[in-house]
Amino acid sequence: MSEKNIILSVKDLEVKFKVRDRVLTAIRNISMDFEEGKVVAIVGESGSGKSVFTKTFTGMLDMNGEVSHGEIWFEGRNLMEIKDDKGWEEIRGKKIATVFQDPMTSLNPVRTIGYQIAEVIIKHQGKSKDEAKQEAIELMEKVGIVNAAQRYDEYPFMYSGGMRQRIVIAIALACHPKILICDEPTTALDVTIQAQIIRLIKDLSVEYGFTTIYITHDLGVVANVADVVAVMYAGQIIEYGNVDEVFYDARHPYTWGLLSSLPQLGEKGEELFAIRGTPPSLFEQIKGDAFAPRNQYALAIDYVKEPPFFKVTDTHYAKTWLLDPRAPKVEPPAAVRELHDRMLVLTAKGGIYGEH
Amino acid sequence: MKKYIFSRIIRSIFSIIIVESIVIAMIFTMIPKTKVLDLDTSYRKMTGDTKTVYRYTRYEDLGYLDFDRLSDMCKKESDDYNGCMVNGSEENLRVIAEYESKGYTVDKLRNGAAFAIHEYSIPELIWRFWKKLIKIDNPNAITDDNNPDLERKYYWGSDKDGNVGLMCSGCQYKYQLYFNSKFPFIHQNAIGLNFGISFPTKAGVPTMDVINEGQGSQVTVKQTFPTGLEAESAIIQSSCQYKPTIDHLDENKFTDHYANCSSRYDSPSMVNTSYIFGILSLIIAYAIGIPAGIAMARNKGKIGDQIGVVFINVVIAMPSLALIFFTRQIGTVFGLPDKFPLYGFKDVRSYVVPMVILAILSMPSLMTWVRRYMLDQSSSDYVKFARAKGLSQREIFSKHILKNAIIPIVNGIPASIILCISGALITESAFAIPGMGKMLPDAIQKMNNNMVITLTFIFSTLAIFSVLLGDLLMTIVDPRIQLAAGEDDN
Numbered sequence: 001m002s003e004k005n006i007i008l009s010v011k012d013l014e015v016k017f018k019v020r021d022r023v024l025t026a027i028r029n030i031s032m033d034f035e036e037g038k039v040v041a042i043v044g045e046s047g048s049g050k051s052v053f054t055k056t057f058t059g060m061l062d063m064n065g066e067v068s069h070g071e072i073w074f075e076g077r078n079l080m081e082i083k084d085d086k087g088w089e090e091i092r093g094k095k096i097a098t099v100f101q102d103p104m105t106s107l108n109p110v111r112t113i114g115y116q117i118a119e120v121i122i123k124h125q126g127k128s129k130d131e132a133k134q135e136a137i138e139l140m141e142k143v144g145i146v147n148a149a150q151r152y153d154e155y156p157f158m159y160s161g162g163m164r165q166r167i168v169i170a171i172a173l174a175c176h177p178k179i180l181i182c183d184e185p186t187t188a189l190d191v192t193i194q195a196q197i198i199r200l201i202k203d204l205s206v207e208y209g210f211t212t213i214y215i216t217h218d219l220g221v222v223a224n225v226a227d228v229v230a231v232m233y234a235g236q237i238i239e240y241g242n243v244d245e246v247f248y249d250a251r252h253p254y255t256w257g258l259l260s261s262l263p264q265l266g267e268k269g270e271e272l273f274a275i276r277g278t279p280p281s282l283f284e285q286i287k288g289d290a291f292a293p294r295n296q297y298a299l300a301i302d303y304v305k306e307p308p309f310f311k312v313t314d315t316h317y318a319k320t321w322l323l324d325p326r327a328p329k330v331e332p333p334a335a336v337r338e339l340h341d342r343m344l345v346l347t348a349k350g351g352i353y354g355e356h
Numbered sequence: 357m358k359k360y361i362f363s364r365i366i367r368s369i370f371s372i373i374i375v376e377s378i379v380i381a382m383i384f385t386m387i388p389k390t391k392v393l394d395l396d397t398s399y400r401k402m403t404g405d406t407k408t409v410y411r412y413t414r415y416e417d418l419g420y421l422d423f424d425r426l427s428d429m430c431k432k433e434s435d436d437y438n439g440c441m442v443n444g445s446e447e448n449l450r451v452i453a454e455y456e457s458k459g460y461t462v463d464k465l466r467n468g469a470a471f472a473i474h475e476y477s478i479p480e481l482i483w484r485f486w487k488k489l490i491k492i493d494n495p496n497a498i499t500d501d502n503n504p505d506l507e508r509k510y511y512w513g514s515d516k517d518g519n520v521g522l523m524c525s526g527c528q529y530k531y532q533l534y535f536n537s538k539f540p541f542i543h544q545n546a547i548g549l550n551f552g553i554s555f556p557t558k559a560g561v562p563t564m565d566v567i568n569e570g571q572g573s574q575v576t577v578k579q580t581f582p583t584g585l586e587a588e589s590a591i592i593q594s595s596c597q598y599k600p601t602i603d604h605l606d607e608n609k610f611t612d613h614y615a616n617c618s619s620r621y622d623s624p625s626m627v628n629t630s631y632i633f634g635i636l637s638l639i640i641a642y643a644i645g646i647p648a649g650i651a652m653a654r655n656k657g658k659i660g661d662q663i664g665v666v667f668i669n670v671v672i673a674m675p676s677l678a679l680i681f682f683t684r685q686i687g688t689v690f691g692l693p694d695k696f697p698l699y700g701f702k703d704v705r706s707y708v709v710p711m712v713i714l715a716i717l718s719m720p721s722l723m724t725w726v727r728r729y730m731l732d733q734s735s736s737d738y739v740k741f742a743r744a745k746g747l748s749q750r751e752i753f754s755k756h757i758l759k760n761a762i763i764p765i766v767n768g769i770p771a772s773i774i775l776c777i778s779g780a781l782i783t784e785s786a787f788a789i790p791g792m793g794k795m796l797p798d799a800i801q802k803m804n805n806n807m808v809i810t811l812t813f814i815f816s817t818l819a820i821f822s823v824l825l826g827d828l829l830m831t832i833v834d835p836r837i838q839l840a841a842g843e844d845d846n
Contacts (some may be wrong), residue, residue, distance in 0.1 A: 022435035060743060085749055093746025100744070108756045110834055118675040119755070120745050169747060172416070 007178060007211050009056065013070030014050055015061065015145060015235075024282045026052045026065070028235040034179070036210055039202070041214040041243075041257065044232035047279060050215040051230070054181045055294050059088040075178075094124045097245050099171035099201075101184040107156040113140075114152035117171050117330035124175040138169040145198060169201065173208060175182035180205070181213045185338035186221065196224055199201040219262055228315075234279050234290035241316030248340045250332065251310075251318035254298045259333040273335065289321070297322060297330050360839040361828070368820045372813070377482045379812045381413045383805050384481050388397050389420050395556045405465045406424040412473060417560075418806065419484060419552055422460075422474040429455060429472055436812075443468040485809070491550045495526035496579070500596045503613060515593055516580035530614035531594040543594065551810040563810040566578040570621025571629075571790050572701070577620060581609035591636055623701045625775050630784070630791035634761070635777025636707070637714030646765070647728025654753055656731060668720040675716055680786050683713050696787040714780055718772075722765075729761035736760075763834045769826035774818045 015027035026049045034040055042050045055061050057072060059082060072079040073094070081184065082088055092098075100106050107116060117136035121127050133152065141146035143166040156164055163194055166183065172180055182201060186194035202225050205212045216222060223243065230240040231254065239252040250256055256277040277294035280286055289295070294301035299321050301307075310323035322330055331337070393399045393414060397470035402410055412423040424432070426448075430440035433454050433742040439447040445675035452462050452470050460472035476484065495508040515521075521534030536543070551563045558566045574590035581587065583606055599606065599616035606615035624632065624828050669680065687709035693699050699706045732741065734757055742752045780792030799807035831837050 058744060061738070089746050089748055091746075094746055098741075098744040100737060100741055102737055103565065106741040108738045108742070108760065109836060112758050122745060123751070157836050168741065171741075177747070273606070 003161075006033045007036040007074070008034040008035075009073040010028055011073070013053070013056065013072065014068045015049075015056060016068045017062070017065045019064065019283075021337070022283050026235050026282060028286070029070070030235075030237055032230060032237060032240070034213065036178075037205075037209060037211040037212055038227040039205065039214065039225050040228045040230065041216060041226035042232055043216060043219060043222055045217060045258075045279065047282075049174070049235040050214045050217075051183055054098075054183065054213055054215055057179070057181065058092045058098060059085075060092070060098070076135055077272060086317065090305060093120055093172075093177070095177055096181065097175065097181045098181045098183060099165070099168050099172050099185045102188045103161055103168050103271070104188065106168050107157055112160065113167055113304040117174055119168070120171055120174040131245070135148050136170075136174070139174060142164045142204070143167070143170045143173075144196075145170075161189055162197065165189060165193075165197050166200065169197070169204070170239075173204060173210075176208060177210055179211045179213060181215070183215045184217075185214075186218070187216075194221075197335035201225075219258065220264065231258065234286065235282060236319070238291065238320070239318040241318075242314065245313065245316040249312070249316070250289075250336060251312055251316075251323055252320045253295045254291045255318075256332050256336045257294075262334055271295055289319075291302040299327060357831075359841055360833060361824075364827075364839075365708060368824060372820060373486070374814050375816050376485070376809070380482050380485050380809060381478045382418065383808060384476075385478060385510065387805065389415060389418075390740060391420065392555070392805065395802055396559075400762050403704050405467060408465060409471075412471070413553070417553060418555060419481065424455070424460070424472045426469045429470065436804050443470070446597070488550050488552075491528075491548045492812045493524070493527045493529055493546045493548070495533065496525055497528045498526055500598075500600050500613075502600065506613070508576050516584065517580065517593075518632060519594065521594065524577075525612070528597055530612070532598050534594050536594070536770045544593075545822060551813065552806040554807050555806055557804055557807075565618075566757070566807070567626045567792065567795065567810075569618060570623060570625055571823060572623030572635065574620050575620045575622045582611045583607075583609055583786060585609055587594070591617045591620075592620055593617065625793050626779075626790060626795060630646065630779035630793060631777050633707070633710060633780065633784075633789065635773065638772055638776060640711060640715035641718040641722060644715070645722035648719070649723040650753070652723065652727045653730030653734065653757075654749070661727075664723060668724055671716060672718045677786075679716065680783055684709055687712075694787070696789040710783055710789060713783055717780075717783075725762065727764060728759055729764060733760045759827040763830060766833050767826040767830050768827060771796065771819065771822040773809070774825075775815070775816070778815055781803050 010030055010032045011253075014025065014028045014029055014157070017024045017026055021191070030053060042053065044050050047261040049063070050059065052065070056067055057074070057079065059079070061067070067080055070080065079091065082091070087291075105211065107113070114136055115355070118129070121132040121135050122129065123134075124131075126232035137148045137152055137214060137306060140151070140325050145151055145163060145166060151159075156167075159167065185201065186197050189197060198221060201212060204210075213223075214221060214226060226243045227241050228240065230237045230244065232238065233254050239246060239250065239255050241249075246255060247259070247289060257273075261274040261275065263272055275294060279291050287306075288304050289298070289302040289307055292298040295302065300320050305325075307321045309317045309319050311317055312323070321327055378471055393411060393770050396414075399414075409425070411601055412421070415421050416423040419751065428439060429451050430437050433451045434440035436447050439445055440451050442448055448470070452472075455472040456462055457472075458725075460474045462470055462472045465471050474606060488652055495510065498506060500506060506526055509530065510522060510524050513521065513523045519534060522532045524532045529547075530726075531543075532545045532546045533542070535541060547566055553559070554561050554563045554566045559713050576588040576590050578586065578588050579591070579593065581593070587609075589609075591609070595613040596610070596617040598613050600613070602610070602613055609615070623629070648664060653663045688694050692705050692709050694709075696706050697712065730753075733786050739752055742756050743749075747755070777792060778793040779795065781797065783789070783791040784791045784793035796808065796811050798804070799811065827839065831839055
């Protein structure tokens with residue numbers, strides 16, 4: 001992308017899973033750089049490999065998965081050379097923290113909130129119990145827990161879902177990580193709480209100066225917070241660029257499909273748009289462009305040869321043959337073309353996009 | 357919480373009453389009472405009136421019926437005792453008529469003397485059981501016509517050996533409340549449970565004494581009696597009860613009528629025997645089973661786990677009898693006794709093999725459950741998050757998973773501890789251990805009905821209260837569980 005501060009660099013990553021004696025290729029040769037301090041959103045439908053991709057950063061793949069190929073460079077070392085959990089403990093939580101989808105189950109039900117925060121501080125910062133408690137209470141206040149000192153000794157079941165997610169974020173921040181991976185952090189929460197949590201993460205990222213990686217299928221979240229968007233399909237990144245570029249000048253037909261199916265843009269009385277078909281089976285070798293069978297703009301070459309990344313601008317790339325100079329000129333669908341105007345209308349109504 | 361516990365206790369007591377009443381009704385109605393005397397050898401040798409009287413006296417002792425001989429009838433119903441005692445006299449006939457009108461069946465012995473019996477109905481049987489169950493000692497408990505000057509009072513006193521206690525004159529027991537160096541240091545005789553007498557085994561001895569009294573041969577201890585006599589004696593002074601007629605041997609030792617004392621024995625009672633084995637084997641089983649289960653869960657699928665699974669399957673699949681005899685055989689190779697009485701209570705060697713067997717028998721289920729709960733927990737989200745926090749596998753297991761996985765195990769601990777007293781039937785039989793295991797089957801076989809009722813009461817009460825204890829214990833380890841009476845009020 002550029003020669004700016006790259007905090008994490010993925011090179012030609014391939015991840016395979018063994019599922020009942022068959023091999024599934026979940027990540028197919030992804031290369032991507034993460035710029036320091038930016039908010040990166042990875043979007044895509046279920047099963048596209050978003051979570052698996054970020055799990056490799058902390059060595060948290062399931063037992064049957066392995067990185068078969070590729071490198072991940074972080075702070076001058078290739079994380080793929082770490083072989084055991086002991087090595088990963090230096091990275092997990094301490095350098096790269098993760099917030100998971102469901103706050104209801106992310107916390108140990110029989111340990112106090114305070115214990116679960118302080119535990120990380122003691123482990124990674126080597127502080128004493130009292131110091132850790134002090135810092136934990138400060139963190140709790142920072143993530144918006146009222147009466148933090150009193151609530152320190154309470155158990156997770158005494159907290160609401162939104163408050164638990166705040167605690168999860170507090171735990172993730174306890175060690176001042178360089179990167180915070182938010183794996184669908186708001187999916188399990190109701191809409192008003194979603195907006196609060198997203199804003200909280202954004203505010204904290206400015207304060208603590210960490211890089212945020214959002215995994216989401218909610219484009220509303222993306223538009224609201226992301227600097228950079230990467231669209232994933234069938235284990236590959238098929239388009240990435242700055243948020244405005246991807247939203248208003250999308251080039252990949254799959255991105256068009258995603259944008260067209262935004263429920264916020266649906267017209268009353270009209271059916272919502274949906275991408276036809278299903279993603280390809282990752283058990284089989286994919287020939288050509290994985291999206292071709294579902295793509296109404298598919299070219300003959302899409303079935304034969306995998307497209308390379310074509311450069312749109314310095315920051316915007318897309319992996320589709322449509323950008324080849326020899327390809328026929330194709331207009332994006334009307335819904336996507338009008339996206340900008342529609343968004344403006346939505347915003348003009350006084351709402352913040354993504355909160356409704 | 358208090359309200360809940362209170363209501364739980366009330367409900368527990370209610371269920372105990374129901375269970376026990378059903379058992380009483382079943383035993384007294386479904387077992388023909390003639391069978392009770394089948395095993396009584398002296399009864400079989402008797403003939404004539406002696407036999408009749410003996411039979412009804414026994415039935416009365418065992419609570420089947422109320423039996424009044426002519427003398428009892430006359431004492432109760434007539435002012436003219438001597439006239440009443442003459443068969444066929446006017447007074448005699450009047451008393452008989454009186455008894456018949458009260459619902460008694462009046463019959464005549466061969467010598468012509470009348471006697472009355474009244475068989476209790478089921479409600480009467482049940483009522484009588486509960487009425488006499490709890491026996492509270494008081495200074496008016498003793499009625500002894502030959503000792504009208506018996507003082508009626510409580511007082512603090514100590515025996516000549518310096519043991520202090522609350523004493524009583526006029527009560528059944530002299531020592532109402534006393535302290536000594538034996539666990540639990542405070543003892544009492546004031547309140548007791550009365551289940552009636554054991555019969556035909558240990559005929560006439562209260563059932564509670566049968567299971568509670570020491571076994572083996574008596575041991576003497578040097579002690580000082582109230583008279584100042586110093587002697588080697590097996591008597592336990594704190595157990596002395598009122599004795600109506602004291603002989604000169606008693607007079608040597610005691611200054612009052614409390615001379616009916618229990619003795620010290622060299623072997624523990626049946627309950628204690630079973631308890632010693634139960635608790636020790638339980639400790640072994642938990643000490644090995646829980647860490648083994650944890651280790652298996654941590655190394656799931658690896659060689660250690662596989663060995664554990666094989667062990668569990670072998671022990672579960674093998675008939676316990678085979679395991680017991682097999683282990684016993686191995687024990688003899690190492691010079692360990694194959695029968696408990698060979699070396700007796702004093703020798704450690706007597707305990708090893710039975711305890712190992714009991715531990716092995718209870719380990720597989722414990723291991724299975726611990727392993728299973730640990731594995732259940734390991735796949736939960738908070739474990740994933742704990743890993744993402746950077747905790748090591750070891751920390752996750754010890755600080756997070758274990759505390760969750762142990763909750764259901766904790767619930768069962770009080771029951772396993774308390775119910776140790778029920779003994780282990782097969783193991784105790786195989787090693788001839790004089791414990792509780794054989795008590796219930798034996799009692800059923802020998803028609804020892806009161807013993808069956810006693811044991812049912814003890815086991816069901818302990819079972820119900822150990823479940824309650826388990827639940828209370830669970831609230832300590834699991835903050836989410838709060839016991840509340842009625843609907844959700846918190």
